[in-house]
Amino acid sequence: MATFQKRGDRWRAIVRKKGHPAQSKTFSTKARAKAWAKSVEGGIEEQAAGGGVSLGSMTLGDLLDLHMAHLDRISSRGRKNKAGDRTLRKGLGEETLLSELSYSKLADFCTTRRDVDGVSASTVKSDIMHLSGAITTGTVEADLPTRLKEMMATWREGLRRAGLIGSPQSRDRRPTDKELGDLLTHTKHNKALRRIRYNDLIRFAVASCMRLDEICSLRWEDVDHEAGTVIIRLRKHPRQKTDQEVPLMGESQAILEDQPRIDERVFPYGAESVSNGFRRICRHLEIEDLHFHDLRHEGISRLFERGYQIQEVALVSGHRDWGSLRRYVNLRAGDLAKKDRDR
Incomplete structure (x- = not known):
């Protein structure tokens, strides 16, 4: 009753x-x-x-709470997980019963994300995959009927066929020498940018090949100055929490040691703030379509150009699957032609 x-x-x-x-x-x-x-x-x-x-006894909010707790146990939530969680709660409604989920409801959600929010099909796919993962967690940990997981697989295929979700395009953008020079000159001499040490961050990102989240999470206690290594805590991994010791390549150790010790973190900045500021700097310099993450791409490509083997580059970049490094190996055709002529 x-x-x-x-x-x-x-x-x-x-x-x-x-x-x-x-x-x-x-x-x-x-x-x-x-x-x-x-x-x-x-x-x-x-x-x-x-x-x-x-399915009617659990709301979407309950399911997402369960899934986020699951992710917290096995991996680092990261900005993408948190963003996907917020987007689903807002777009589908926390109080929505799981029995109310349907293909049409998900299609409306995806259409709104694309047409109103202006995001790409790959970003929408990330949201849908977060929901799919939550449903899998629910079937395992909350004894939800497996038919919901089966229906979700069918809905995903329908959304893909309708063009509402899609895989990201392989990105091979690298800054040109002029663009990188302009960035370093501007960030070195612009006093307004000295609160966040963009000049050091840009150089460190290229030299270390680290992701922005990893850079902003580095702690002094994890730096081994004698060995020239640093431990990256909770390095990105699809299924588990994992720490990794990586070598400080090129000038990255010198840049790191030049930072003032004002915080337990080496670079005590918010990753989102750094990313937003970097976009503003690029707009000011009229540099189009360059993301901070492209600096990692530049650094990894440089390692290959310098003759490092794939297993050595993987130790720096943190890739478990060597095959996935292919998207980062974007050697310029002109550089290869020049190398051949110089032999």
């Missing part, structure tokens, strides 16, 4: 059934509370018949 209580401008539903623990949840409307209570009661009956957890 379900009861409903008005609490301010929200409604609390309470379901009590003999032989089962009481369940309660608060919603923004009474209609939502009633729908949830009805689904919970139906789910209890399904369980009694051996049917497992009802």
Whole structure:
């Protein structure tokens, strides 16, 4: 038997059934509370018949909470996971029951992301894959019916065929020598940019081949000055938390040691702030389509150009799959022709 209580401008539903623990949840409307209570009661009956957890007994917010806790145990959430979580909660609604998910609802979500938010099909795919991962977590950890996971796979294929989600295009952008020179000159002499040491960050990104999140997370305690190495904590990995010791290549150790010790971090800046500022600098210099992450691409490509073997580059870049390094090996055709002529 379900009861409903008005609490301010929200409604609390309470379901009590003999032989089962009481369940309660608060919603923004009474209609939502009633729908949830009805689904919970139906789910209890399904369980009694051996049917497992009802999709109507869990909201999208509950599922995402479960998934984020799962990710926190096995990996680093990272900005992408947090962004995907926020986007799904806002776009699909935290109070949406899992039983209300459908292809049309996901298609509307994807269309809005593309047409209103102006994001690419690959970004939308990232959101959908976060939802798909959450559903997998739910089937494993909350005994959700496996049919939801099967339906999600079908919905993903439909969204792909409709062009609403897609894989990212391989990016091979590298700064030209002039662009890199302009960036370093501007960041060295512009006093307004001295709060964040962009000149050092740009040079360090190219020399170390690190991601921006990794750079902004480096701690002094993880630097081995004698060995010329540093430990990157929770380095990007799809399935687990992992720390990695990497060599400080080129001028990266000198740049690192030149930083003032004002914080436990070597570069005590927010990655998002650095990224936004870098875009503004590029606009000011009229440098088009250059991302801070492209500096990592530049650094990795330079290592190959200097003759390092793929296993050596992988030790610096952190790639577990050597095959994935192919997208970073973007040797300029002109450079290869010159090398051949000089032999």
